[in-house]
Amino acid sequence: MSDPTPKKHGRISAELLQKIKDAVNITDVVGEHVVLRKSGANFSGLCPFHSERSPSFSVTESKQLFYCYGCKKGGDLIGFVTEIYGISFLEAIEDLAERAKIALPSDWNGEDSNDPETQKRRAAAREKTATAYRLNRFAAAFFHSTLSQLPAVEKYFENRGVGSELRRAFYVGAAPAAWDGLASHLVAKKAPLPLAVELGLIQPSQKNAQLSGPGYFDLFRNRAMFPILDTRGKVVGFGGRAMGSASAEKSEGEGPKYLNSKESTVFQKSQLAFGMFQAQKHIREKNEVILVEGYFDVLALHAAGFQNAVATCGTSLTREHLKLFGRFADKVIVLFDGDKAGISATARAMEVGLEAGQILYGAAMPEGLDPDEVLFSQNTGQPKPGGLEQMKTILAAAKPLLDSRIDDAVQYASQGPEQKTVALKQAAQWLVRYTDPVGREIRVQALQNRLGISRQLMNQAMGVTSGAGGRSSSSTPVTPTPRPVAPVPILIHNGLGRSEDILIHALVRLGLNSQPFQRASQNLPKANALWDLFEHPELRDFAEKFQAYTDNPAAAGERNSQLNSLLSTIQDSKARSSITEAIMQEEKTRYSEEEIKIAVDRSLGRLWARFSQQIKIAIAQAEAKKDAGLQAILMKEYLDVQRKLKEFSSFYDEA
Ligand SMILES: [Zn+2]
Structure with a gap:
């Protein structure tokens, strides 16, 4: 087949690749992103690639592989790094080499492009x-x-x-x-x-x-x-x-109480949160972010066991922050200080959320205190008696900010017509900003009922509050922006054909010298090898290399590490996952003999069909060149192929 095998390993040798993989334990890397728990010989946790509440994500330390039984994603260390950060194979190599303190070759430029200028x-x-x-x-x-x-x-x-x-x-x-x-x-x-x-x-x-x-x-x-x-x-x-x-409260040249790094290509504080690296797996685990104001609040909460706490770095909350959090969790609890500044920062955060189509939760801090002060005595650093319980209560009482603000407004409205006017206008302003049309409509209807006002008045409040120069009417609300959902859609199947998936299983478990493959080898079109049964070019490549070393009895002892290093070269996530699944489950008989036989036959049928197509094209070319001799030979071959095709035809058309 002419399908070229993608070759993107750059200047990385198999030895170097292995050296990097040997130096870094997949459990450590995954453990930075997933709260892992020992489960038999493996570790398990909540999958970072799809949204789930019970763990189907598994890491096998002995095989250095990960696999999710829910979304079927799997692979080796390099595969995990490329998937979790959404980076390329070469970037992952760079990242891991840096981590392992292994020098990359001097001609390494991590570059696939052939244009020297672009490369440079x-x-x-x-x-x-x-x-x-x-x-x-x-x-x-x-x-x-x-x-x-x-x-x-x-x-x-x-x-x-x-x-x-x-x-x-x-x-x-x-x-x-x-x-x-x-x-x-x-x-x-x-x-x-x-x-x-x-x-x-x-x-x-x-x-x-x-x-x-x-x-x-x-x-x-x-x-x-x-x-x-x-x-x-x-x-x-x-x-x-x-x-x-020590001498004076404010000494010369001391500068502001809090100072941040300058904005640079690596530091953009509107997109960063302090504690995010340490908190990320806990955020994912709890499906919740606790957002606080200060560095010490983050540390105090982590110390007290609330390890999903982060803080913005000396800036107010932005949509980029929410996007960042949204990659890990659905719920954001704003836990700002119980002072005037904290309260108004909470209000701003709520509005940023509304504009992003997201309802943030708010937890009310005791007046004048920040989270650190609730948890620890500020003189001794000892946990405050009852502080932990108090914090738990505070967080458990967190409510959707918009709804509690609307509650307040409704309360206020009950005081009289003027208060009602003010409250309605205020609530309408929030609702106008809220870009989730469903969430907004539900609140609009509820508010109408609670205030006992008509839809017309409600619309008027929402359309007119911002004045003539503002948003013109409620019939043209702000363009809704869908809020960020789970980072990766849930895949039911890894996307390869089922036959191919079964074939990979048979290959890893039984090898190409096993009976189903040997039977197929007698039925291949000439010029094809057994690995051509795989349509996916990377799987074909994998099968060919796998064959090369299983043919070599000396290598059989290193089977697992061989499999693992072959896996490293697979770029396509689906192919990688399928092989990983096969390796992870090889002890179990996932597919019956009959299923394997059917899958092999189907793949054979498809191979013959592709071969038949090629002959057809060759016949057309011979016809165009008026080469009657060649045409006759090809026609005969074509008819032979049709017979073969028929042999496998009942299996040939796979849905
Ligand atoms: Zn998953």
Whole structure:
């Protein structure tokens, strides 16, 4: 067959691929995304690729494979990384090599493109991004190690309930008070300083400064440092809380209480949340995000066992944040401080949610307190008596924000006609912003009933409240934007033909030398090999390589690792999943002998049909060239093929 086998392994050798896979345990990587529980010889958890409430996702450590019995997705370590981050095979290799601290070949540019200019440009951009992550991680390591030298900051963390384990898990640190703590360190280690400037870690000092220092000064000074990680665990930036000086409440040049990294290609705070990396699997597990205001609130909640808590990084909630959360959970609980600022930030968050077509939940904090203060004594860092219970109660009482606001408005409306007018206008404003047409209509109808008003008045309120220049009428509401749903649709089947799926099972379990395949080998069209029974080019390739090593008895002992490394080269998710499923279940007889026989026959039939098509084309070509001799030969062959086809025809047309 002319179908080309996709070959996209770049300059990666099988040995290097294996080295990377040997260095990283799939259980560790999956464990960053899924709360895994030991179940027999395997681990299981809630599938990160489809929405489910009981675990059908399984990881086999001995085979280094994952497989979901619900959505049928499966594969090896590389497959998991490509699927979970939505990145390419080459990007996954880069990611894992970095993680395993394995150097890629010098000619590696992670590039499939053949255009040298494009290659160069993309490689340069990627290189810069990779260096930025490395530099940030380097800085994080510096701050983290500085922490132990600054007992005051360490004590500060301790007093706020952040014990040593949590400090390690979040890799928090301390920026020294000196002007050039980090800068000197970066200079000494020959780090790329202009990039460090771009990332907002340091700043060039005024002229002449070289005389006395490194020529750069630190932007984060005398601060408790919080590295901000993306969902892949890369350090993208920092938040730093001023420690204040011992002598004065506010010392010279101290800057704002909270300082963030500069916006850069790797740090876009409207899309990032502090704690997201550590919280992501718990968010998925609980199908719920707890959104708090501060870094310490995140840490306090994690310490108290609410590990699905995150905070925006010194910015108000954006739609990008909601999109990020929506990849992991349906429900967002806003748990902002119980003060004026917290209350108005909650109102803004609610509106961002409404515009995204999403109802956020709100939990009411006790007046004047933040979550950290509810849970931990702010002097000793000890858990507050009853704090945990109180937090549980607060969270359990979380209600859809829009509905509780409407409740408040209805209450207010009962006081008199003027209050009713104000309440109606306010509620109408929220409803106009809410872009989910179904959710909005349900609230509109309920509100009409509760306020005892006509539809006409309701429409008037919704259309007119914003004035002549605003939204013109309720008949043209804001374009509804569907809210983000589960990241991956639930697939009932992995999408390959059933025969092909069965064939892969038979291949992995029995091998090509087994009876069903040997029977087929006597019935193949000439010039075809057994692996041509597979229509999917990657499966065909897999079968061919599999054959090559099963023919070699010396390799039989390494069967599992061979299978695993063959699997690494499969790019297509469906093909990968099908092979994985076969490997995971090979001990079990998933398909009966009869089913396998039928599947082999069907595939044979299809192979003959393809062969028949080819002859037909050849006949037409011979006819066009007026080659009567060739035409006669081909015609005879065609008739032979038709007989063969008939032999398998009852199985041939698979739905
Ligand atoms: Zn699944």
